[in-house]
Amino acid sequence: AQTVTQSQPEMSVQEAETVTLSCTYDTSESNYYLFWYKQPPSRQMILVIRQEAYKQQNATENRFSVNFQKAAKSFSLKISDSQLGDTAMYFCAFSPKASGTYKYIFGTGTRLKVLA
Amino acid sequence: DTGVSQDPRHKITKRGQNVTFRCDPISEHNRLYWYRQTLGQGPEFLTYFQNEAQLEKSRLLSDRFSAERPKGSFSTLEIQRTEQGDSAMYLCASSLAGANYGYTFGSGTRLTVV
Numbered sequence: 001a002q003t004v005t006q007s008q009p010e011m012s013v014q015e016a017e018t019v020t021l022s023c024t025y026d027t028s029e030s031n032y033y034l035f036w037y038k039q040p041p042s043r044q045m046i047l048v049i050r051q052e053a054y055k056q057q058n059a060t061e062n063r064f065s066v067n068f069q070k071a072a073k074s075f076s077l078k079i080s081d082s083q084l085g086d087t088a089m090y091f092c093a094f095s096p097k098a099s100g101t102y103k104y105i106f107g108t109g110t111r112l113k114v115l116a
Numbered sequence: 117d118t119g120v121s122q123d124p125r126h127k128i129t130k131r132g133q134n135v136t137f138r139c140d141p142i143s144e145h146n147r148l149y150w151y152r153q154t155l156g157q158g159p160e161f162l163t164y165f166q167n168e169a170q171l172e173k174s175r176l177l178s179d180r181f182s183a184e185r186p187k188g189s190f191s192t193l194e195i196q197r198t199e200q201g202d203s204a205m206y207l208c209a210s211s212l213a214g215a216n217y218g219y220t221f222g223s224g225t226r227l228t229v230v
Contacts, residue, residue: 004158033216044120045159045207045221091158095216101172102216103149106158 002027004094006107013082014115020067021077021110023092031097034068034075035104039089048090051075053097082114120222122208128228129198136194137225141210148191149219150183152176153205162206165191166213198229 003026013019025034036048051059051068058066063083067076079086089111093104121140129135141148146167151159162181164172167188177183180198185191195202205226209219 035218037221044223045209047218047220050216050218093158097216099172101164102147102211103161103164103172104151104159104219106160108156108158 002029002094002096002105004092004105004107006090006092006110008110009108010111010113012113012115013079015082015084017082018078018080019082019112021079021090021092021112023075023077023107025073025075025092025094025105027073027094027096029096029098033095033097033102034066035093035095036064036066036075036077037091037093037106038086039091039109040085041088045091049077079112084114084116086112087114088112120208120210120220122206122222122225124225125223126226126228128230131200131229132197134194134196135198135227136192137206137208137227139191139193139208139210139222140189141191141208142220143189144212145210145220146188146213147211148185149209149211150191150193151207151209153207153224154203159207162193195227198227200229203227203229 034051039045063080089109092107148165150162153159165185180196205224207224208222
């Protein structure tokens with residue numbers, strides 16, 4: 001079975017500092033997608049960053065970047081220059097390509113609090 | 117287009133009653149997904165439509181659950197004979213077919229069964 005593990009239920013970071021959220025996954029597939037989604041309190045889930053497994057280059061989106069280690073099945077999210085608006089639940093998600101459904105398997109999330 | 121809309125935002129129902137939720141996806145998106153999120157957990161896949169065809173259903177979707185997407189536009193998720201264990205946030209998401217660029221999620225419908 002494919003699983004996604006986020007081992008940090010809660011984290012906090014000072015404004016303007018850098019924080020890294022961990023995610024590991026288990027799969028026997030070779031081609032898949034990985035995502036980080038942000039869910040602010042009482043608001044909808046928003047895509048933060050996306051990585052295709054066959055691409056070795058780590059994805060970056062402004063202050064957000066990932067460290068994708070395919071052999072280790074690790075996909076961590078680094079947030080630089082943290083802002084108060086980054087306070088949210090962050091979910092890591094795995095999506096296998098083979099089925100064509102593009103359904104996601106989510107982790108249990110990491111609650112991030114940015115402190116002023 | 118204002119994104120993915122879900123209605124209602126909140127629903128409180130008595131055990132045993134039927135409820136129906138609606139999702140209006142982004143108009144150009146032909147893929148539509150339903151997920152369920154319980155407290156402290158990540159969303160879990162329920163079902164997937166491409167246009168009007170329901171192509172996959174999770175084992176989580178018991179016989180009491182039914183979903184439709186007539187004419188490939190909006191979708192409804194109905195739960196019959198609700199149970200307390202059905203209390204959750206029901207999330208709808210849509211995307212374009214083709215490469216997996218990620219979903220656009222709605223704000224969800226929070227169901228409380230009392």
